[in-house]
Amino acid sequence: MPYTILFKPSAKRALDQLEGTTKKRVAAWIDALAANPFPSGVRKIAGEENAYRIRVGDYRVIYDVLHKKVIVLILRIGHRREVYR
Numbered sequence: 001m002p003y004t005i006l007f008k009p010s011a012k013r014a015l016d017q018l019e020g021t022t023k024k025r026v027a028a029w030i031d032a033l034a035a036n037p038f039p040s041g042v043r044k045i046a047g048e049e050n051a052y053r054i055r056v057g058d059y060r061v062i063y064d065v066l067h068k069k070v071i072v073l074i075l076r077i078g079h080r081r082e083v084y085r
Contacts, residue, residue: 002034003065007074014077018059026056026077033072037065051075059083 007015018026032039038052045051050064060083062076076083 001070003037003070003072005030005034005072005074008076011074011077015074018077022057022059026059026061029054029056030061030074033063037063037072055080 015023015026015030029039033054039054042052042054045053045062050066051062052065053060053062058080060076060078060080061074062083064073064075065071066073
C-alpha cells in the first residue's frame, strides 16, 4: 500500500520557490517516498523521534513517517547549509 504524501505549509512554499531542474529533482524524490519511505541513502535525524532526511544534490528533504496512518509528512525542504537551523 503506497504512503500518502503530505506537506507542512512551509515545506510546500519552499518547494514552490525552487527553480527549474532542482524543483523537478526534489519533487521526483518526494514522489518516490510514497512507494518506499526509506530509500537507499536515507538517514535518521539525531535527536528527533521519527524524522529522516534524504539528499537531493545540495538540497535536503526532512520528513516524518507515520506508519499507523500510512503518511509521509514533509517537514522541511532547503539547501544543506540552511535546512538544519
